[in-house]
Amino acid sequence: MSRGDALKAASDAGLDLVEISPNAAPPVAKIVDWGKFQYQKMKEAQKNRRSNKANELKQMRFGMKIGQGDLDIKLRKIREFLAEGHKVRIQVFYRGRENAHRELGYDMIKKIGAQLENDAVFEHEPQMAGRNLSVVIRSKS
Numbered sequence: 001m002s003r004g005d006a007l008k009a010a011s012d013a014g015l016d017l018v019e020i021s022p023n024a025a026p027p028v029a030k031i032v033d034w035g036k037f038q039y040q041k042m043k044e045a046q047k048n049r050r051s052n053k054a055n056e057l058k059q060m061r062f063g064m065k066i067g068q069g070d071l072d073i074k075l076r077k078i079r080e081f082l083a084e085g086h087k088v089r090i091q092v093f094y095r096g097r098e099n100a101h102r103e104l105g106y107d108m109i110k111k112i113g114a115q116l117e118n119d120a121v122f123e124h125e126p127q128m129a130g131r132n133l134s135v136v137i138r139s140k141s
Helices: 003-013 034-053 068-083 096-115
Strands: 016-021 028-032 057-063 087-093 120-122 127-129 132-139
Touching: 003 016, 003 028, 016 034, 028 034, 057 068, 068 087, 068 096, 068 132, 087 096, 096 132
Parallel strands: 057 087
Antiparallel strands: 016 028, 087 132, 120 132, 127 132
């Protein structure tokens, strides 16, 4: 249909002619109510923003002197985050003289990784940033 015919059909229907994909050959246009079309696009964009938010980066911090019970609780919470589709940054922080024994932090990250090996994989090697040792994990599936 020619451009003129499409414009005439749209005006006869009391609607607007909207170009949907201008890069196609021939370009694709649609006869719609412009206000309704814009409203639907806005609602779809809001829905997409909501669904993208589910893929956030969560963070869990561990001290060097954490007890086994506290560690189990934090690991359970990490598993919940992974099940929801989030990535998790595990951060071990050093206080005072703990900085002199950084290898203990690496050991703790390995221990956490061993306990989460069925659920998660490391995205990269542990990295030091100031007084924090961190690594990002994501779900295996």
